[in-house]
Amino acid sequence: MTDGVMEATGNVDEDLIEQAYEALDGSSGAPAGADFDGAENGGETQNKSKWQKWKENFKRKGWILVFILPALIYVIIFCYVPMYGILTAFQDYMPGDQIIGSTTVWVGWKNFNTFFSNPNFWDYFVNTFLLCILGFIVGFPLPIIVALLLNSVRPKKVKKGLQILYYAPHFISLVVLVGMMKFMFGSEGLLDNLSKNLGGGGIDLFLKAEAFRPLFIFSGNWQDFGWSAIIYLAALSGVDPSLHEAAKVDGASRFRRIFSVDLPAILPTIVMLMILSVGNLMSCGYEKVLLMQTDGNIEQSEILSTYVYNFGLKGGQYGLGTAAGLFNSVINVVLLVIANFTSKKLSGNSMW
């Protein structure tokens, strides 16, 4: 952005804020020009140091910051404060023990040793990785494609109707969803009975280890692709119609316009969401996995988060569970940093 543009927009905003300020306060507005840019009333402000200017600004408009307070408090209380619980990964912890205090039993890296020396550790790791990465490969492009297609549907009613149809399954609870799947693919379910009546031996997909990942991923995507498409649709609605008109004049087909107009327009959104979901790559929720788990598919369905649940919470080994969870989070953070760095280098879009 050039300075001129900066100033112009700065002015507009300044005026609006000024008006609001007056309306709220009832008192006379502050002298114009003492805004954050400080570019207008040159002579007066140039003598003041940056710090002084900042202070003056804060005095006048600092109250605006109050609006981010609730969000800040929320994040601190619910995200940062509980983090001290990570310390239990290095303790022999029972609920009721102090996390730092006289009753704390520190054990160093013992929980991690136990976790890594679990004979099935690599299976859990690979299972988690495959389940999540396959889910990502299938689940990430799907909403983008759906959003692009929905966006090129002309009749508004059809578009809205389809959109609702697509995102309605998002509101089904997981328990109900897995129940539905069992009715369809489980023992004495639709598929099972169909195959028996056609003279086959019956099919129970919940007992087949190979069927676990497809079932998990496709049911998950069926439930959520419409919901995830909403954010892309919102981004698409911001595309300037004149771009489309210009493309049409140049003789671009509809397909061509999707690739040359729509897609570039939502690319920053896509990249940002991709970085975010790479950061969550190793944490696909354990609830649905647990609901779908049977002895038949446990060789593929035991993942790190179900291990945390089974050993840590149910088995009462809280320290071990925390250690496993912490390991999972560390991998996620590393992935997030890598994804962010790569995208910064390749496309210039990044989170920080």
Next chain:
Amino acid sequence: MKKAIIGISVAVIWFVCVIAFAVAAADTSGAAHQFTVLTVKEDAVMNYNSMPVFKELAEETGIEVNWTYNTSAQYSNNIDPVAIKGIDAIYHSGFSNLKLYDYGRRGRIVAIDQYLTSMPNFSKILNERPDIKEALKSPDGHIYSLPRVEEMGLKAYPNILYLNKAWVEQLIDANELPAGVTLTKDDLKDGLDISRKDFKAILEKFNEKDFAGGGKTVPLAFVSGNWQGNESDLIASFGIPENREHKTIVDGKVTFTIEDEKWFEAVREISDWYQRGLIRSSAFTQTDNEFLARGQDGRYGAFYWWEKDTVIAKDKRDDYIIVLPLKDDDGNRYVGVSNELEVEKGECVILSSCADKEGLLSYFDKFFEPEYSAQLNYGSIKSGAFLSEKVNGKLIPNDDHGAQSADDFRMKNAPYGVVYLTQEVWESSVEMESRAKLRLENLEEYVKPYTYEGVTSIPNLNYTQDELNTLNTYEISLSNNIASWFTKAITDGTPTRDSWQNLLSTNRTSINTVLELNQRAYDRYVEAVETAQD
């Protein structure tokens, strides 16, 4: 504005007063010989505070216990029940070995062995039964909980095989018995003697004829891996002492059954049964409640459970007869022994915050007296669980509960929990319930005689802290791996010898470690029991 301020201040003052009163009221309740005990109870069970047996106990001991409740759902969601304010003990605590030890060594629950002087009954039990004493100890040698002991000799044999006699009769009538099977209608009574081969042939006929109609027939039903009604005794018929943990003691040696060649053969054969549709996939996915619900209308050709009354609805119940353990090709019969224990460890714990531990423990000590044990387990004499007059000094159970079923009556009137009902008690002071007697007779007649020679259950073993940690590393993943291989081997084509060998070799370290630790602990157990008896 002023009004609002006044309103708010009045509300605040009122609120503070209410809280102050509540706190004051709570403070006055700490009088001596009065305790608050948390128990886990469902709504269908009577309020403990009005149960006659507890009233009697209060009269006799002069100690008053105020029972408070959690439903089992509430209780299991509470991650730290010991921290609940204002309670002195937890009844039905259900703590595992690890949890007892973890709480115990942190001093949050009481080491009961330090108060034995005020517990004459319990200390007598510990002296007379070193095996129970050994089972109750934690790694540090302390006893942190009061046990439930109910020795009926039932739990070691959780499977009886039942066969749908009505369907076999239909086969006989239609002259369609499988080739080589010679059964007459007279043979069809409890204790049917049949070989595994013939049994399989009959199940195939059941499947083919679809007697239940609409494809609903389940030729052989069980709940894989459940504590009762599992497939263990089907596998045992191949000559291995199988149970659901695949782990048992043969002649004093802890053994994994999965290492036996015969176990693999059994799995291969059962896989064949599965492929032929004799066993349905539901056997591996259903819960015990689903199993019970599905069986009611008599669609099972045969099933494993330890009784038929809960499985089959009343009108179809007579259709089912008990089958002896299946004969193998050489005409031998075998059953394994389960590791379900008759001594349950974590039934009741006393919290360290309890002001008068001796008093509360002397109250719980009464629970071990035969007369109270019986009433706690079945319902009080006053409510009609037992006849009011003893015969030969024994309490006689009352089977007539009017419109109520025996199960409903017991569920409502009996608190269960800490009891001591051993073989000796059954012989001298309490007559067994008729249903339990019937079950026991069935087991004595049709199952127990075929126990694999030299096989015993694994008792409640004691481990050191290090051993516990090592076991935790290996045991759960090992049992997951076995369960996973087993289910896959049966439900997914014919298992190959290679895949079985592979299961054994990849889990070699786990198998050896678990065996070694179990053996070490078992040897210590045997030694401790022997020295105590000398």
